[in-house]
Amino acid sequence: MIRDLKAIVNIETPSTEKKLLDQAADYLVKYAEKNLSCETELIENVNSGNNVSLRIGKDTVKKPLLVLAHYDTVWSKGTLSRIPFSVSDGVARGPGVFDMKGGLVQGLWALRSLEEYGKQDRRIEMLITSDEELGSDSSKELIETRAKISEAALVLEPSQDGKVKTARKGIGEFSINVIGKAAHAGLEPWKGVNAIEEAARVILFLQSLNRIEKGTTINVCTVNGGTRTNVIADRATLGVDFRVASEAEANKLVKSVMSIKPNNPSVKLEISGGLNRPPMQKTYETERILEIAKTIGLEFGTTIEDCAVGGGSDGNFCAAVGIPVLDGLGAVGNGAHAENEFVDLNQMPLRAAIFERLLEEL
Template sequence: MIAGVPGPEAVAALPMVGLADWLDGHSARMVDDLAALVRIESPSGDLAALDACLGAIMNWLEGLLGPADTAERHSDAEFGTVVVLDYAATGGAGFVSDTRPVVLLAHYDTVWGVGTLADRPWRESRGRAQAPGGFDMKGGLVQAVWGLAAARRLGIALPTVRIVLTPDEEIGSPFSRPWIERACASARAVLVAESAANGALKTARSGVGLFRVQIDGIASHSGLEPEAGASAIDEAARVVLELHAASNPDARTSVNAGIISGGTRPNVVAAHAVLDVDVRVTSAAEAARIDAVFESLVPRDPRARIAVSGGWNRPVMERTASVAAMFALAAALGERLGEHLEEVAVGGASDGNFAAALGLPVLDGLGAVGGGAHSADEWVDLSAMPVRAALLAGIVATFATPAGSDTEMKYG
């Protein structure tokens, strides 16, 4: 056992094939549930749409899992509502009750505006569904809840499970972050129902930095008195080159000045310029190096001024020993299901980054199999839903603590 994560031997007693068979027998209902949620459009920042989607999710959750033992709601007038639901451990006298939860993270916002479905409605063909927001990530939520429901129906012991539903992941989780960190603080493990990467689970994610560089110069007439001015655009161009030179492909570090604006007229030396910069790093050491690059920016013209704002939107999710142990556990369960699972490091970030930064065992990419996230071709592999639902439920079930086990002696 590494960092409290059960070893692969913990899967032997779980009826994984029976779990997958039960879910396969309910696959049509799973697909219907996903279609229903996809049809409730829920773009980030649209409070009416988000509230409608959350209301439908809450009713659906209660129908499958029953009422939560405890529930919290935290609302914001700009971003929407975070919901934290706790379901007490099950298992009876043969199991001890460890109240520390296994946390499931899922967001219900999407990148698609209201009206998208008018042009690209839900459509099924050959085991796939065209589903805006279904791959990222309503499919993962449907699979996770159905997996838990199946385990309950079959009498499989489960630990305390905490489901965290968030409304702003697609815009960086500005409101949800502290609630996610609070909900995960006592977790035994954190499972992220984000989509898989070509079927692979995600064991490392880049940290994301969003920085703004503001440059103030001095305006002057560019023809009559150019030397009286200090060009903010000239300084901005030099800053772009310096920042882009800090990229390191070998370390998978990218620095991209994606937006630049400045100046007022062609015949005026620019007094102002602004750069918006996206940074991706895969280690804390690289994050510190990039911080130093921003701190070292100085104007060539001493009359100009450079100010940097922003910072790290999401910390790095590194493949720690506990994350590796989570994947080993999932891989063992996958073998029981006839699935050979692979792992991958990805450049995108998720709410799992916040949990990983707390030093917790995290496994990401446990959601839908498919592709085309954030694209017009977004799709979900419907045939994979029962097996992936069983996989997530199996991971959760391994954290149920048999009475008399080493885990009981350690934590009891």
């Protein structure tokens, strides 16, 4: 497993670099052809890296299970030279090792084990996508199509300190352009319309929409504007992130933001965006799968707990089409999207084994 993890971490896969992504997709197809006897499909993707589908088992009366993984990471090209793949004191480090190449390797080994020793009475499709870290614009439709015909989705995203994830907040974004008018800041500032002044008011309004007790958070995370210190700013752009626990909260928030009117009537506001990943809520069906996972955990002498998190994943899309989702079934470690990212190697075979048993028992 360490050898496989090293190989896939050593192919850098920033979500924006198609050439690199395609190399990783090719590697995964070759890996599957060599180590699995499944049907392998490289799904061409014009706008991002190619996606990979691995299908084991046969169609039976049981609906297929969908396993989700992504091979892109948030790390830009060249990160490997700064943070090379390394193993020491029972942990592995390297870009994307925890989110989620560790989980990806666990999933591949679970399939290998299932093919070799397990009982297969249905079709299982593992979909490995290329742009999860950007919100899955190019693979969303593919994921939804496969989710609709599946019994449940099992997502190999990192665990939360070993806990699986049964609820995720919905995530959205807004981009707000504030358009004013430039003028000389000293000679005739009254002829200008300061976009930054208006942006400041909009920022304070947006921040006031936070409702932590309801699980709604909204934050202006980027601000750009102005040209020079002696020119009244004719433009400012705000990048806004929001998270919601329910669809109703999302609708309320989107309505409030979309109806913002400028304080200064000479300013024009262009507001775009909305909910990208709908919230994934814990359902009765999720609970049933969780109980099975817990029982399997006990077989291996470990306790499986669940939690709700603020971060989204492709699990959100599957929940939105109405199938149960158990997420966070991947690596145990810490530091997703952070410099100290690591994966606990001792947990990798254990988690792969639990995952393989889950594929059998569902």
